[in-house]
Each structure stands twice: as structure tokens, then as C-alpha cells.
Amino acid sequence: MDVFEALGDPVRRSLLQRLADGPARVVDLAAEHPISRPAISRHLRVLVDTGLVAAEERGRERHYRLVRSGLAPVQAWVEALTRIDPPIPEHALDGLDLEVRRAGRERRPAPRQHTHEETA
């Protein structure tokens, strides 16, 4: 399972938010959530596997903590999509505009988007 799928589950997001406040044990997390301890345990395994959480053994206890660096891929992906990259300077297409728009009716590969995209 990848990081994005891991973040797709609301329970796991809740666990991550809780762990942002500091480490916790499984019983603690289970007490703060409406689902059973085994369910929490499985969610934690997913989070560990995806690198979002780390566990530290301490006798019979196991302390889970948030690994913030695990979110880096998500941050990078979102930023990549958010960034507006004008691959071709606007004015360079001015002459070709009409021609490109009309050529190749049977397969329109990608009508180049306008640079003035929404950014809000």
C-alpha cells in the first residue's frame, strides 16, 4: 500500500493527527477511537509499512510516533500539480494558434491550457 492510499482512510488520518501531539501506545489510541484495538493495530501496521509512523519497543509496551518525513512524497506530488509551469512562453504560440486548434480533428492530443489558470 502506498502513502496516498494510507492517507485515504479517515481513521488513519485521525491517528496521524493524534500522533502529531506526541507518541502513544495502541491502548491509548484505541481508547480515543470508537473502533477496537485490533483494528487500530492493523491501521498502525499500514502506517508503519508506508513510513508514516515508527514504533519503539519498550518492554511490553510499544510506543508509536509520527514520522513527518513520510509525508514528503505527498507534499512533493501536490506541489508538482499545484505549480503552474508555462512550458512554452505564451507569445511563442501566437502565430500558430489557429492552425494548431484546427489541425488533426481525429485525435486531439492536448489543447494546451491557457497560462492564466486559476490559482486560488
Next chain:
Amino acid sequence: MDVFEALGDPVRRSLLQRLADGPARVVDLAAEHPISRPAISRHLRVLVDTGLVAAEERGRERHYRLVRSGLAPVQAWVEALTRIDPPIPEHALDGLDLEVRRAGRERRPAPRQHTHEETA
């Protein structure tokens, strides 16, 4: 379905990445993906519902485009978790440290994390 769950699916992420290059029609997207057109159509509906994509009707065609602002919630959430907030200035706890650590054995609410957390 919320934005995080929408991003959980690899096909939908692929669609978003494709749309980052400019608008496209369903048939275009279907041609570039190994799954059927109805499947693409349903994914697009999810993306529209979650505000990540918008559609523009143009005759019998429908042009889908990326709505970058739809990613804002994700960006905010990730940033909130990534940020390290020292709610209490380190030295303020110096006197209480041992006492806090030992009090209340039957219920450990949240062993306050050390400020020097990993940031990588």
C-alpha cells in the same frame, strides 16, 4: 467521498497528472489508460464531486480540466502535520519534568514529545 480518498486511487492520480498538462476529453483520457471509458468516466465524476476537476460542456464533447485549488485542503493538512509546533517553550517544563513523567500510572495521556523531533 472526500479529497483524500479521491487521491487514494492511482488511476485518479494519473488522471490529475494528465490534466495538469491541459484539458482533455473522456475519450482522450481513456485512450491513454488501460481501463475502459466508463471506468474513466466514473473516476472523473469522483474528481468533479471532490472539486479536483471541472467539466466544460462543448456540444457533445466535455472538456475536463484540473482545478488546482481543490488540492488546497490536502496541502493544508499535510503542512499542519509537518509543522513542528512547540506549544510550550522547552525550558518551561524543566522543573516539572520528573513529576509529570511519573504521575498517573494508570493512564498515560500523552508523553509530550521532545522538541528535537526529526524533520528530514
Next chain:
DNA sequence: GCAATTGGTAGCACAGAGGTTACCAATTGT
């Protein structure tokens, strides 16, 4: 007018995610 293109939806099948209870191992404190 008519064939072709575009695209949504319905109906169905299947895999997998996520919940539960039951059970077991290991550690701890009295």
C-alpha cells in the same frame, strides 16, 4: 436524414479493505 462520435448510466462480478471476536505470547508488578 443518417451514420458516427461522444459520454453518461445501469447492472453485474469480484477483490480487497476494514470491522469484529477469539486466541496467544510476552512483560510486569505484587
Next chain:
DNA sequence: ACAATTGGTAACCTCTGTGCTACCAATTGC
């Protein structure tokens, strides 16, 4: 030594997500 605490795992059930094919509506171009 022994009871209690902690936590992982197995077995099971159910439901939802995602794929498919088939079908229909609407627009378009000849």
C-alpha cells in the same frame, strides 16, 4: 508464582470500490 496488562495475529463477515459489458441519449458532419 501468578494475575494483569499490552499487543499482535488469525479467522471470519460484510460492504464498498472498481472493473467490465450493454445500453441509451445527444450532438455532429456528410
